[in-house]
Amino acid sequence: MAVRLRAVAVLGVILAVVSVGCSAKKKGAAAGAAGGGVGEEGLAPGSSLERYKQGTLGTGEEGPLKDIHFAFDSADLDEQARGLLRDDASWLKDHSRAKVEIEGHCDERGTVEYNLALGTRRAGAAKEYVVALGIPADRLTTISYGEELPLCHEHNEECWQKNRRVHFVVLGE
Amino acid sequence: MRRMWWTLLVISLVMGGARPSDAQVRGTIFGPGAHSYPIAVSPLRNLSEGSAAANFGAQFADIVSADLNLSGFFKILDRAAYIEKPETSGYTADSINFDNWSVIGALALVKGAYSVSGDNVTAEVRLFDVYQRRQLAGVRYHGSLGELRRMANKFADEIMKQFSGERGPFDTRLAFVSTRDGKFKELYAMSPDGGDLQQVTKTQTINVSPSWSPDSRLLLYTSYKRGNPDLYELDFLSGREVLISSRPGLNLGGRFSPDGSKIALTIEDKGNADIAIVDRGGNLLRRVTDSWAIDVSPSWSPDGRRLAFTSNRSGAPQIYIVGVEGGEPRRVTFSGTYNTSPAWSPKGDLIAYVSRADGGFNLFTVKVDGSDTRQLTQAAGDNEDPSWAPDGRYMVFSSSRTGRKKLFVTDLTGSSQVQLTRVGGDDSSPAWSRWLE
Numbered sequence: 243m244a245v246r247l248r249a250v251a252v253l254g255v256i257l258a259v260v261s262v263g264c265s266a267k268k269k270g271a272a273a274g275a276a277g278g279g280v281g282e283e284g285l286a287p288g289s290s291l292e293r294y295k296q297g298t299l300g301t302g303e304e305g306p307l308k309d310i311h312f313a314f315d316s317a318d319l320d321e322q323a324r325g326l327l328r329d330d331a332s333w334l335k336d337h338s339r340a341k342v343e344i345e346g347h348c349d350e351r352g353t354v355e356y357n358l359a360l361g362t363r364r365a366g367a368a369k370e371y372v373v374a375l376g377i378p379a380d381r382l383t384t385i386s387y388g389e390e391l392p393l394c395h396e397h398n399e400e401c402w403q404k405n406r407r408v409h410f411v412v413l414g415e
Numbered sequence: 416m417r418r419m420w421w422t423l424l425v426i427s428l429v430m431g432g433a434r435p436s437d438a439q440v441r442g443t444i445f446g447p448g449a450h451s452y453p454i455a456v457s458p459l460r461n462l463s464e465g466s467a468a469a470n471f472g473a474q475f476a477d478i479v480s481a482d483l484n485l486s487g488f489f490k491i492l493d494r495a496a497y498i499e500k501p502e503t504s505g506y507t508a509d510s511i512n513f514d515n516w517s518v519i520g521a522l523a524l525v526k527g528a529y530s531v532s533g534d535n536v537t538a539e540v541r542l543f544d545v546y547q548r549r550q551l552a553g554v555r556y557h558g559s560l561g562e563l564r565r566m567a568n569k570f571a572d573e574i575m576k577q578f579s580g581e582r583g584p585f586d587t588r589l590a591f592v593s594t595r596d597g598k599f600k601e602l603y604a605m606s607p608d609g610g611d612l613q614q615v616t617k618t619q620t621i622n623v624s625p626s627w628s629p630d631s632r633l634l635l636y637t638s639y640k641r642g643n644p645d646l647y648e649l650d651f652l653s654g655r656e657v658l659i660s661s662r663p664g665l666n667l668g669g670r671f672s673p674d675g676s677k678i679a680l681t682i683e684d685k686g687n688a689d690i691a692i693v694d695r696g697g698n699l700l701r702r703v704t705d706s707w708a709i710d711v712s713p714s715w716s717p718d719g720r721r722l723a724f725t726s727n728r729s730g731a732p733q734i735y736i737v738g739v740e741g742g743e744p745r746r747v748t749f750s751g752t753y754n755t756s757p758a759w760s761p762k763g764d765l766i767a768y769v770s771r772a773d774g775g776f777n778l779f780t781v782k783v784d785g786s787d788t789r790q791l792t793q794a795a796g797d798n799e800d801p802s803w804a805p806d807g808r809y810m811v812f813s814s815s816r817t818g819r820k821k822l823f824v825t826d827l828t829g830s831s832q833v834q835l836t837r838v839g840g841d842d843s844s845p846a847w848s849r850w851l852e
Contacts, residue, residue, distance in 0.1 A: 291639060294598070295619065315731065315753065352776070353755040353769060353799065354623050354844060355668045356725055356732055358644065359681065359688035359709040362665055366686025384686060385643065386665065390600070390621045 288411050290345055290391045300393045306333050307342065307410035310368060311403060314351070317363035319371055327368060330410065331375035337415050344369050345409040346386040347393075349402035354388060361386030368408040450831065452578070455492045455521040455545075456480045459538060460501045460528040468531045468560055472501060475538065475567045479525060481608035482571035482585040485809070485824045487831025488578060492521055501526070506541065513548045521545050525574070534559050540570050542577055551577045564611050565851065571608075572850075584804030588651075588848040589811055590615070590625040590634055591822060595840030602636055604651065607804075607811075607824070607847070609835055615649065624668045624844055628675055631848035635659070635669035635678065646680055646697070659697040668712050672719045679703070679713035679722055679739075690724050692739060703741050714759045714766070716783075723747065723757035723766050734768050736783065747785045754779075756800060762807035765827070767791075769799045778812055780827065791829030798823075805849045811835065813843040 293299040307330045310323035319327065334340060346361030346368075365384035373379045394401035456479050459472030476494070483489040498515040505511050506526040516524050527540035541553040552573055556566040568585040575583025585607050592600040600622050602615035616622055621639040628635075634649045646659045646666040660666040664683025671678055672692075677700060682691045690703040690710045704710040708728035715722060719739070726735050726744065734757045735744035748754040753771035760767065765780045770790075772779075778791040778798045792798040796816035803810050808827055813820045817834070820841040825832045836842045 289642075291620065291642075315727075351797075352732075352753065352771070353712070353725070355681065355712045356709065356755045358623070358665060358667055359711045362683055362686060362688055363709060369686065384664070387621070388623075390623070 289343060289385075290347070290387060290409060290411075294391050299391060303409065305410060305412050306337075307412065309407045309409050312364055312406040312408075314349070314402070314406070315360065317346075317360060317367045319367055323368075324371065327371045328375065331372045331377055334372065334377045334381070340415045341381050341383075341413040343411040343413055344382055344384045345411065346384065346388075347391060347405055347407045347409065348389045349405040350389045350392060350397070351402065352389070354390075358386050358388035358390075361388045364406075364408050450484075450487060450490050452489050452522060453492055453520050454483065454489045454523040454525070454574075455497060455516055455519070456483070456494075456525040457497060457499070457527075458494070458501045459526075459540065460504075460506055462528050462530040463532075468529075468536065471529055471531070471536060471538075471560065471563060472527075474563055475527075475529070475540070475570075476525070478564055478567035478606075478608050478610060479571045479574070481610075482568060482583065483574065485585075485607065485833050485835070486571075486575060486583065487826050487833065488575075489523075492519060506539070508541075508543060508548065508550045511543065513543070513545050516545045523551075523574075523578075525570075531560065534561075536560050536563070538566055540566075542570075542574055564606050564608070568606060568608065579808075581806055581808070582850075584806040584809055584847070584850075586850050587805060588627070588631060588851065589822070589835075589845055590627065590848070591813075591836075591842055591845040592622055592625065593836075593840050593842045595838055595842070600843075602634065602649075604634075607835075615651070626668075626670050626846045627848040628671045629673060629849055630675065631851050633671075634846075635671065637667050637669070646678075659695075660693060661697075670713055670715060672715055673717055674719055679715060681711045681713070690722065690737075701739075701741065703737055703739060704744065705741075712756055714757045716759050717761055717763045723759050725755045725757060734766060734781070736766075745785075747781055747783070748788070749785065750788060751779075758801045758803055758810070759783075760803050760807045760827075761805055765807075767801040767803065767810055769801065778810070778825070778829070789828070791825055791827075792832070800844050802845050802847045804847045809847075811845040811847050813841075813845065 308326045310326050344365045346365030348357035348361050369382045369384055392405040394404045456476045458476045461472055480491045496519045506528050522545055524543040524545050529536055529538035538556045542551045544551050571585045572583035588604050590604045593603050599619055602622055602625050604615055605612040618640045623637050625634050625636040632651055634651050637644050637646055644665055645661040646669045648657045648659050662682050665681050665688055667681040669678045669680040677692050679692050681688050688709050688711050690713050692700045694700055706728055708726050710726045712725045713722045721736050721738055723736050725732050731752045732755050734748040734754050735746050737744040751770040751772055754768050756769040758767040767780050769776050770779050776797040776799050778801050781788045796814050798814045801810045801812045811824050814823050820843050822835040822842045822845050823832050824835055
């Protein structure tokens with residue numbers, strides 16, 4: 243079983259690498275292939291969950307789209323977040339075939355289930371804003387990871403601030 | 416794999432004139448939290464020839480002792496101080512020298528004997544009032560050697576019944592998530608005494624929020640193993656798994672109705688979490704809430720007519736109650752600005768929840784009508800994830816008071832809080848099953 247899982251993980255890495263160089267059409271299909279041959283993975287290449295599995299979460303996930311951050315127990319977009327989202331939206335306009343998964347994350351404080359719902363709200367708030375700026379909603383999917391995938395593991399506000407984030411994963415261009 | 420059936424033959428050996436109602440020590444002579452009532456739990460005497468299952472008697476006593484320690488009622492007397500040795504002494508009221516037990520301070524005594532035949536064991540276990548020199552309860556158990564733990568847990572439940580008037584909560588299972596074997600939260604199950612640990616999932620992804628079916632055979636949990644947080648049902652005994660709900664977005668916090676016919680869960684609609692009820696196949700029966708706010712963590716009332724849940728419709732998370740048919744929810748918590756994780760007591764009168772208070776997260780209870788808020792934990796790390804024992808007198812919860820998150824058991828006043836897990840990693844989201852039958 244362990245051997246098989248490792249094989250699947252390695253395959254995931256290969257898929258992720260291949261995807262970077264692939265055509266948009268192919269990548270779009272791969273992203274939606276939850277029921278495909280690699281079924282169990284079904285993840286966006288480079289998603290935080292995939293990076294966590296590979297032990298690379300927190301190192302170099304910066305893509306063309308910038309993370310935005312939130313106050314505790316809030317999904318409100320402050321002025322800084324809105325500014326970053328405007329930049330993100332203009333990148334998306336320039337890359338009109340890019341599809342993006344929007345991940346909502348929380349800090350460790352509070353309840354697992356509530357934080358999963360809060361992460362959903364954060365991802366949803368970012369999506370709504372970008373859509374309002376003219377990006378078609380069908381290019382954007384959302385997922386919440388709640389408090390499950392922190393970037394930073396210390397128990398202090400500096401760390402928590404980094405973890406309360408919306409992260410964008412470009413699925414393909 | 417554990418056997419799916421349980422062939423336990425229980426024969427009451429309670430003697431005439433020693434009915435439980437006569438027991439002098441019943442009722443409110445002492446309360447939980449005192450750890451004050453001295454009881455000796457002697458290893459059972461081995462009546463078999465040879466050394467087959469020679470440890471059975473001591474293991475039985477170990478498990479009963481661990482259970483009684485969790486109860487908060489008892490002070491378990493150190494076995495090294497026992498004068499009567501199990502292999503050379505009697506185990507009936509007629510043959511026990513009660514002076515040997517009163518002199519070491521015991522007010523209650525557990526003694527018994529067992530015999531092994533192949534894979535089967537018969538154990539006779541009795542509870543005595545040392546002061547009155549008489550038997551309070553006696554049970555004969557017959558089963559396979561592998562059912563040792565259930566026999567011991569059942570006898571601990573019987574002891575609790577003799578001393579408090581209500582059956583104890585130990586012939587049950589606890590499910591929880593833990594990172595003890597790696598970086599992902601995997602599901603585990605164990606006996607409430609901390610033994611018989613089983614790793615239930617090895618998915619190498621995020622798994623959260625286990626809960627039991629009323630018959631204690633199925634586990635609901637949410638897993639990201641297909642990428643999305645979907646709700647699964649695992650037949651705990653056969654290992655068979657069914658995907659119950661895989662709606663886009665959240666399929667979270669599934670909880671069986673008390674009659675087992677329905678499941679309440681959190682689903683996502685237009686980027687927001689709401690409470691819904693689905694049938695056993697995952698088909699939507701009805702939306703219970705449909706608000707702009709976050710609604711999560713449904714917990715059934717014991718009569719199956721209402722749900723407690725967490726909502727931030729007031730601006731911050733608070734506990735609400737709503738009828739299963741929907742309608743306007745009623746707010747239950749009014750103190751504190753962050754109240755989550757409602758757990759409706761199986762007795763129906765209390766809702767346990769977690770509140771952000773005193774710089775951390777702590778366990779509280781409140782009456783269903785919103786009155787009589789009580790704080791159970793304080794100044795001891797973060798205390799979260801309360802789950803009631805089936806007797807409504809105890810809860811299991813997670814606490815970071817010793818560093819990493821570990822499981823603890825508390826009585827409903829918080830006066831007895833006993834640590835249950837200790838090994839590495841974080842243990843959280845415990846779920847206490849109903850009694851095994």
